Amino acid sequence: MALIDDIFETAVNSQIFKDREKLLPDYIPERLLHRDEEIKRLAQTLAVALRGERPNNLFIYGLTGTGKTAATKLVLKKLEGKARTLGVNLWVVYVNVRHRDTPYRVMADIAESVGVRVPFTGLSTGEVFRRFVYRAKRLEGVMIIVLDEIDFLVKKHGDDLLYKLVRANEETRPFKISLIGITNSVSFVETLDPRVKSSLGEEELVFSPYNAGQLQDILSDRASQAFKPGVLSEEVIPLCSALAAREHGDARRALDLLRVAGEIAERRGDRIVTRDHVMAARIEIERDRVLEVVRTLPLHSKLILAAVAVSTGGGRFHATTGEVYDVYRDLISRVGIEEVTFRRVSGILGELDMLGIIRARTISRGRYGKTRVIDLATSPEPIVEVLREEPSLQPIARILGEKILGKRGGNSV
DNA sequence: CCTCCACAGGAAGCGCAGGAGT
DNA sequence: ACTCCTGCGCTTCCTGTGGAGG
Numbered sequence: 001m002a003l004i005d006d007i008f009e010t011a012v013n014s015q016i017f018k019d020r021e022k023l024l025p026d027y028i029p030e031r032l033l034h035r036d037e038e039i040k041r042l043a044q045t046l047a048v049a050l051r052g053e054r055p056n057n058l059f060i061y062g063l064t065g066t067g068k069t070a071a072t073k074l075v076l077k078k079l080e081g082k083a084r085t086l087g088v089n090l091w092v093v094y095v096n097v098r099h100r101d102t103p104y105r106v107m108a109d110i111a112e113s114v115g116v117r118v119p120f121t122g123l124s125t126g127e128v129f130r131r132f133v134y135r136a137k138r139l140e141g142v143m144i145i146v147l148d149e150i151d152f153l154v155k156k157h158g159d160d161l162l163y164k165l166v167r168a169n170e171e172t173r174p175f176k177i178s179l180i181g182i183t184n185s186v187s188f189v190e191t192l193d194p195r196v197k198s199s200l201g202e203e204e205l206v207f208s209p210y211n212a213g214q215l216q217d218i219l220s221d222r223a224s225q226a227f228k229p230g231v232l233s234e235e236v237i238p239l240c241s242a243l244a245a246r247e248h249g250d251a252r253r254a255l256d257l258l259r260v261a262g263e264i265a266e267r268r269g270d271r272i273v274t275r276d277h278v279m280a281a282r283i284e285i286e287r288d289r290v291l292e293v294v295r296t297l298p299l300h301s302k303l304i305l306a307a308v309a310v311s312t313g314g315g316r317f318h319a320t321t322g323e324v325y326d327v328y329r330d331l332i333s334r335v336g337i338e339e340v341t342f343r344r345v346s347g348i349l350g351e352l353d354m355l356g357i358i359r360a361r362t363i364s365r366g367r368y369g370k371t372r373v374i375d376l377a378t379s380p381e382p383i384v385e386v387l388r389e390e391p392s393l394q395p396i397a398r399i400l401g402e403k404i405l406g407k408r409g410g411n412s413v
Numbered sequence: 414c415c416t417c418c419a420c421a422g423g424a425a426g427c428g429c430a431g432g433a434g435t
Numbered sequence: 436a437c438t439c440c441t442g443c444g445c446t447t448c449c450t451g452t453g454g455a456g457g
Contacts, residue, residue: 104441119432124440127433298444321420341446346421362421366455369419 015228016266016273022226023259025252028073033221034214035067041205042075046178049079049142050088054169054176057200061183062207065250068182069148071207076144089141098149103161104128106153110145110165111135129164136172143177150181166199209249215241218251219258227262233274236261240278257281290382293355295389300340302387304328304348306396308358308374309383314404315376321346324374334395349374380404 014020021027032039046055062068076092083090093113095106104125108118111132118128136143145165147153153161162181169177181200210218219237236258244254260281265273294305307328311319319327325345332339340348349372353360359375380400387397 102442123433127440300444340444342420343422343447344445347445350422362453364453364455365419366453367416367418367457368455369417370451370453371418371420 014266015271016231016262017226018228019226020259020262022222023255023262025256028070028077029222030074032067032071032074033218034210035071035207038067038205038207039071039075042071043079045203045205046075046079046144049090049144049178050082050086052088052142052176054142055144055178056202057166057179057181059181059183059201059204060207061185061204063184063209063248063250065244065252065254066207066209067251068184068207072146072148072180072182076146079144089139091141091143092146093143094146094148096148097153103153106147106161107132114139114143125161129168133168133171136168136175136177139175141175143175144180145177146180146182148182149184151183151185162196162200166196210245210251211249212238212241212245215244215249215251215254219254222255223258226259227273231262231265231271231273233272235275236273236278239275243278243282256285260285286378287382290357290378291386293357294383294386299337300344301348301352302390302393303331303337303396304345305352305357305383306387306400307331308349308352309376309380309400310403312374312376314380315378318373318375320371320373321349322371324349331396331399334399335392337392346372 022029042058045058049055060068060072073094076094080090080092091113093110095109097106100106100109104123107125107128111118111128114132114135116128116131116135118131147162150162162179165177165179179200216237219241223232223237240254240257240261243257244250247253257278261273261277264280264284265271265277268277270277294302297305304324307324308319309315310331311323311327325342328345329339349358349360352358357377359377360372362370362372364370384397384400384404387393387400390397
């Protein structure tokens with residue numbers, strides 16, 4: 001009991017954190033360092049909405065963790081505040097298309113924002129669109145729709161919806177609709193229908209990556225709000241910045257490192273956050289990411305991932321699609337599940353690659369054919385862990401454990 | 414220079430579950 | 436009760452391809 005009390009006690013009276021939330025990924029700070037130009041451009045573009053005019057459609061590019069979303073949300077928040085005090089009708093809809101990854105769900109979010117009730121399935125996308133237009137027509141004002149990570153939608157479902165939204169503006173008059181598309185893939189724009197491309201890209205804005213120095217500024221600023229004074233040893237912030245700068249200047253990653261390092265220090269009962277905590281944080285973040293991804297994988301994706309783990313010896317060497325398929329069939333024969341076709345296995349390998357959990361690159365071996373060379377991009381332990389959670393997959397978890405973890409001399413936990 | 418391997422990956426469509434509308 | 440819609444995981448059938456070996 002005393003142990004539990006201790007845990008609760010440290011949680012309430014943190015020795016490390018003053019305000020941990022300031023480091024969470026969805027926290028939007030009042031000011032964004034080193035993004036003045038971008039914020040100015042955004043504000044200038046959107047300001048006309050305060051006069052009841054339609055802002056130009058806007059396209060925002062930039063790699064992950066460069067502040068695109070934060071800057072957009074920040075400016076929109078202020079814009080909404082201003083609109084309220086001026087009594088201007090303004091609707092802002094923010095949709096992260098990665099999480100709402102079908103045209104239907106995106107359209108549902110947009111329609112719901114003007115008060116249309118939409119069931120989560122059952123209607124056609126066109127019907128939802130029609131209801132939205134019907135409702136919007138009898139409203140007055142400006143709507144700004146933000147489609148974050150828009151490339152996911154287009155890659156999976158084409159640009160039909162974008163085309164419709166771009167044109168919706170004509171149908172909903174006097175209600176005005178302005179679109180902001182956010183993407184981290186620059187090449188993505190080229191795949192768009194030219195009509196969509198030109199109207200969506202009325203204005204463009206590029207967010208360049210932070211360099212290590214800028215990351216340091218950001219971390220220092222945020223750390224002073226989030227941590228108690230004096231708990232960070234002086235190498236921590238430069239280290240987090242350097243690690244994140246190496247990964248194309250991703251500020252979100254840097255903040256994650258800092259927060260998790262603090263959490264680890266707190267769990268261990270240390271009073272000072274050091275280099276060791278940062279290094280441990282790095283491993284923990286990666287592990288959690290993989291666990292989360294693997295857990296939500298459909299059955300056969302899990303099995304194929306297991307097959308990759310086995311056929312690459314836990315990541316010590318690489319395998320080809322054909323080899324993975326053979327191992328997969330072998331594994332599946334032991335648990336009495338019906339197997340999927342080669343084509344599907346190939347498709348799933350592509351999906352796992354996109355998730356960053358394996359690495360696959362296509363090569364040609366000349367006479368010996370063209371194939372993908374597949375690597376595990378993570379350590380195999382989290383995979384075994386997830387397989388163990390599923391009773392029917394125990395045999396496979398065991399095989400994996402023996403073939404990989406056993407050979408490494410590691411013990412099972 | 415051409416062949417031909419071992420796949421890559423596009424296209425179409427199927428069966429199912431969940432739900433709307435009538 | 437019935438039809439129609441969607442997303443999802445999947446199959447079937449298909450065309451495309453880099454380069455080692457003949």
